[in-house]
Amino acid sequence: MELEIVDNSTLVKLGKRVYHMKKTFEIKKGVFTRRETEIIKHMADGLTSDEISAELYISKNTVDTHRKNIYRKGNFKSIRDVVLYSLFL
Numbered sequence: 001m002e003l004e005i006v007d008n009s010t011l012v013k014l015g016k017r018v019y020h021m022k023k024t025f026e027i028k029k030g031v032f033t034r035r036e037t038e039i040i041k042h043m044a045d046g047l048t049s050d051e052i053s054a055e056l057y058i059s060k061n062t063v064d065t066h067r068k069n070i071y072r073k074g075n076f077k078s079i080r081d082v083v084l085y086s087l088f089l
Contacts, residue, residue, distance in 0.1 A: 031073045037089065039066045043079065044086035 032040065035056075042052045049063040056063070076082050 032070065036066050036070050036073075039063060040070060040082055040086050041089065043067070043070075044083045 038056065039052055042055060047055065049060050049067065053060045053063045070076065070082065074081065074085060076085070
């Protein structure tokens with residue numbers, strides 16, 4: 001992998017975006033239940049609902065309900081948002 005050299009203004013912009021994301025996600029931290037947080041971590045690892053249900057010994061329908069609640073509570077638009085949030089857990 002090749003590293004790209006960036007100037008200071010790009011680093012400042014990136015730092016501001018990361019800071020803003022961190023603040024936004026800290027606000028959402030207390031919103032999710034323990035089980036939802038567990039499922040968020042599995043989603044971020046790329047597991048499907050079937051795989052998560054097998055791992056946690058719960059039905060796929062239960063996982064799908066948790067996923068819907070996660071998207072709704074976190075106001076997430078895509079799995080990308082869930083993965084970014086999981087970085088701050």
